[in-house]
Amino acid sequence: MAHNARREDYQRLGLRFIRELDQAEPLAAMRTFADFGRRFSQERDKLPQDDADRAFYLVTLACDVIDHELPFSMGDKAGELVVRGQNLLDEAIALDPNCFDAIRMRSSNNLPTPSERAAFLKSEEPRVREVCEKARDGARDLGDMERGNLAAELAMRPYQRWLASIAEYELIGGRNRAAIATCEKLFEVDPSDLSDARFTLALALAKLEDEAGLDELARRYRTLCPSRGANDAWLLIARLALAHRQQKPALARTHLAEILRCYPNGAVALLRQNELPDGEFARLNVQPYSEDELVIALSEAVVLLQEGSDSSGRGVLGAWVAENTAKLRPKAVEECRLLEEQLEAQYGTQGQPGQFGGAGGFGGFGGPAGFDN
Numbered sequence: 001m002a003h004n005a006r007r008e009d010y011q012r013l014g015l016r017f018i019r020e021l022d023q024a025e026p027l028a029a030m031r032t033f034a035d036f037g038r039r040f041s042q043e044r045d046k047l048p049q050d051d052a053d054r055a056f057y058l059v060t061l062a063c064d065v066i067d068h069e070l071p072f073s074m075g076d077k078a079g080e081l082v083v084r085g086q087n088l089l090d091e092a093i094a095l096d097p098n099c100f101d102a103i104r105m106r107s108s109n110n111l112p113t114p115s116e117r118a119a120f121l122k123s124e125e126p127r128v129r130e131v132c133e134k135a136r137d138g139a140r141d142l143g144d145m146e147r148g149n150l151a152a153e154l155a156m157r158p159y160q161r162w163l164a165s166i167a168e169y170e171l172i173g174g175r176n177r178a179a180i181a182t183c184e185k186l187f188e189v190d191p192s193d194l195s196d197a198r199f200t201l202a203l204a205l206a207k208l209e210d211e212a213g214l215d216e217l218a219r220r221y222r223t224l225c226p227s228r229g230a231n232d233a234w235l236l237i238a239r240l241a242l243a244h245r246q247q248k249p250a251l252a253r254t255h256l257a258e259i260l261r262c263y264p265n266g267a268v269a270l271l272r273q274n275e276l277p278d279g280e281f282a283r284l285n286v287q288p289y290s291e292d293e294l295v296i297a298l299s300e301a302v303v304l305l306q307e308g309s310d311s312s313g314r315g316v317l318g319a320w321v322a323e324n325t326a327k328l329r330p331k332a333v334e335e336c337r338l339l340e341e342q343l344e345a346q347y348g349t350q351g352q353p354g355q356f357g358g359a360g361g362f363g364g365f366g367g368p369a370g371f372d373n
Contacts, residue, residue, distance in 0.1 A: 002196055003161060003282035005060040008154065010040055012056060013047050015151055020048045055096035062088035062105065063281040071277050074347070082109075100128050100158040104165055105280040118169035118178075121162060132159040156189055161282050164195040168278065171204050171303060179204040180213075193224040196283055199234035199297070206238035206304055209245060214238055228288060231262050233297035241304040244317055256324055259294070266294040267332030268339060270325040273318055275299050 017036055039047055044057070066085040073081055086109060092102035104121065111117045132155055139151035163186040170179035183201040187193065198217060205213040218230035240255035260267060269291055276299040286292040298305070306315030314322060326333050 002285040003157065003194060004285045005063040005281050008157060009057055009060050011150065012053055012154060013040060013044070013049060015147060015154075016048050016053065018147065051095045052099065055092040055099040055102065058088045058092035058095070059099065059101045059105070059281065062092070062102070066105070067279045067281055067284060098131050100132070100162055101281065104162055108280055114169040114172040118166055118173060118175070121166045121169065125162060125166065128159050128162050132156050160186060160190045160195050163189070164197055164200070164282065167197060167200045168300075171200055171207075176204040176207040187224070191224075198224055199232065199283070199300070202234045202238040203301060203303060206241045209242060211242055214242065231258065232288070233259060233263060233294045234301070236262070237297060237301045237304065240321070241301075241317055244320060252320070253324055256321065257328060260325070260328060262289055263291065263294045265291045267325055267329035268336050269294045269298060271322050271332060271336045272339075273298050273305060273314060273322065275302055
């Protein structure tokens with residue numbers, strides 16, 4: 001389970017709707033709530049809500065625009081989407097000055113570099129935590145334990161996403177030890193790792209060539225995310241990168257083969273290695289072990305793939321991955337060529353939407369980052 005703005009909006013309004021029904025006769029209340037799903041989808045504005053709820057809904061609309069439409073748009077259309085996303089976030093902040101998701105997402109447009117974004121988010125982090133913890137503590141006083149626990153969890157979600165963004169910007173900026181420390185702080189408030197901070201942590205550990213740390217992280221998966229094994233693309237790419245640095249090509253090929261086994265439709269993604277803008281609301285919510293998930297992991301792993309100079313422009317590890325993927329999956333080379341021809345015919349020489357930083361206007365990975373000590 002990852003952060004999902006639409007699901008969270010549904011949960012927020014559902015809790016408020018239930019509280020409004022508490023004074024009603026139980027059978028009548030049950031019948032009324034049975035109609036909640038239809039009303040949410042068709043008459044959302046008529047449901048009970050306050051300015052914070054209305055602001056969060058604007059965030060969900062901004063998420064649709066920025067995270068799901070903008071990466072696949074170009075030219076004037078992309079520019080229009082950028083302005084629309086900005087306006088939605090500004091409106092959300094005007095409604096609720098403590099709409100931290102909107103503030104965080106807006107900062108990626110106001111601050112040009114990952115280091116500046118990380119510095120801003122870190123400076124505001126104590127206030128965000130204080131406000132979210134106060135809301136959490138108040139939610140637990142609702143009386144009903146199940147509702148109170150869900151409300152308390154929802155109250156902390158903006159802080160979880162705030163920390164996750166700090167860790168990601170620290171990683172992009174080459175502050176790998178700081179990224180690791182932020183991930184550990186996030187685990188304290190998000191022990192089930194809804195934010196998938198373990199993915200960011202794996203890349204930071206690989207940057208520091210911390211093999212023992214990667215082994216320990218793999219062991220922690222049993223408690224952090226019991227529903228998934230320690231075989232996601234981020235951890236496997238981290239292990240591959242470490243083996244490559246250690247000049248163990250056979251071991252690196254073993255990890256590459258494991259990626260292809262876990263992501264059977266991922267060969268073309270490994271050959272193309274497109275950079276996508278990172279999700280502004282949160283890491284994009286996609287199907288585990290899908291090609292989409294591998295594309296996202298490879299995009300975030302540019303901090304590893306694009307290190308060093310290489311004639312292909314991919315970086316030393318990126319070129320090695322493409323070359324060895326072609327050997328392991330030769331049919332994918334032709335698939336990749338046909339896909340490139342289709343995209344060129346569709347988009348011409350302007351490039352492809354979502355590739356190498358996307359349409360611009362909001363944040364994204366700015367390319368390979370260096371080491372820290």
